[in-house]
Amino acid sequence: MSNTDDILGLDNQLCFALYAANRAMTARYRPLLTELGLTYPQYLVMLVLWEAAAAADIVRVSGLGERLRLDSGTLTPLLKRLEERGLVRRQRSVEDERVVTVVATADGLAMREQARSIPERLLCSTGVAPDRLMALRDELRSVLAQLESRAPSAR
Amino acid sequence: MSNTDDILGLDNQLCFALYAANRAMTARYRPLLTELGLTYPQYLVMLVLWEAAAAADIVRVSGLGERLRLDSGTLTPLLKRLEERGLVRRQRSVEDERVVTVVATADGLAMREQARSIPERLLCSTGVAPDRLMALRDELRSVLAQLESRAPSAR
DNA sequence: GAATAATGTATTGTGCACAACCTAATCGAG
DNA sequence: CTCGATTAGGTTGTGCACAATACATTATTC
Numbered sequence: 001m002s003n004t005d006d007i008l009g010l011d012n013q014l015c016f017a018l019y020a021a022n023r024a025m026t027a028r029y030r031p032l033l034t035e036l037g038l039t040y041p042q043y044l045v046m047l048v049l050w051e052a053a054a055a056a057d058i059v060r061v062s063g064l065g066e067r068l069r070l071d072s073g074t075l076t077p078l079l080k081r082l083e084e085r086g087l088v089r090r091q092r093s094v095e096d097e098r099v100v101t102v103v104a105t106a107d108g109l110a111m112r113e114q115a116r117s118i119p120e121r122l123l124c125s126t127g128v129a130p131d132r133l134m135a136l137r138d139e140l141r142s143v144l145a146q147l148e149s150r151a152p153s154a155r
Numbered sequence: 156m157s158n159t160d161d162i163l164g165l166d167n168q169l170c171f172a173l174y175a176a177n178r179a180m181t182a183r184y185r186p187l188l189t190e191l192g193l194t195y196p197q198y199l200v201m202l203v204l205w206e207a208a209a210a211a212d213i214v215r216v217s218g219l220g221e222r223l224r225l226d227s228g229t230l231t232p233l234l235k236r237l238e239e240r241g242l243v244r245r246q247r248s249v250e251d252e253r254v255v256t257v258v259a260t261a262d263g264l265a266m267r268e269q270a271r272s273i274p275e276r277l278l279c280s281t282g283v284a285p286d287r288l289m290a291l292r293d294e295l296r297s298v299l300a301q302l303e304s305r306a307p308s309a310r
Numbered sequence: 311g312a313a314t315a316a317t318g319t320a321t322t323g324t325g326c327a328c329a330a331c332c333t334a335a336t337c338g339a340g
Numbered sequence: 341c342t343c344g345a346t347t348a349g350g351t352t353g354t355g356c357a358c359a360a361t362a363c364a365t366t367a368t369t370c
Binding site for chain 1: 324325326327328329330334335336
């Protein structure tokens, strides 16, 4: 195997590890979230809305996008599905009619209680030591910050 | 903020970090792979086929699935697209007609030369120190192994 | 050796991601 | 005030992921 092949293989292993680990982790979430009838991205949106409700913050579509790194092409249909299920309400802002705000409905807020047990159950399911997961999280956040700070070509 | 909120938030940050970092990394790949007209999953398939060609191995669809953790619902259409572009040839095995083997065509093998520069360019693009990336890779592989070893519900 | 099970791939349907483009609303320079 | 630029969100189209199902082929069991 040539030197170039080594480099290519190494690179592949790193980025593939990220790709595979991400899917393995969401696969762990899936059975827990299926109990709530949510997908993982929907769960992330609900987490933001629950947090905002607790802090009395107003969330707009663009705010969700910045927080979750998703654009309107992903969020608009996702939010419509959550709205059809009665978990969320979308509303055009009156001050600025370009803006759409998103809030959890009573049903959406109630779901938070159902979701409380998820983190602990997930942690048990993974079988990985919590301190290692925290170290991994810190490293991922650091790399993410690097990736997002350089070359604003992110989107 | 209650204790439960802390746990939930922490967990959210960990798995979200994996989710966001994965997408940020593939976003870094995108401009490089667009030069080849490949998506990231297609690139992964070609890597496996290039490796197999060098080792004179025979790759079947199920082998690609095990390697990349993808099922036929993902691979079959992906491979058909690669076949339409003339990069790959799919062929029913004669010994066992349930099996479909996949090989890179001459064009597919030639693309390997174009792909050689990708890893280094990607590394430069990220702006993260290589030793940190290697440490992250090792940690991810370890966690992935844990996730896949417990509860064979992975797929 | 025929019924049954297991295997390997394909198909269908849903829901992200993301690029490219569109429209309406607001802002700003003159 | 008006026109051009910007902003916020929506739409369309492509390509994964993945569950569920279907189907043909091979292996097994009696």
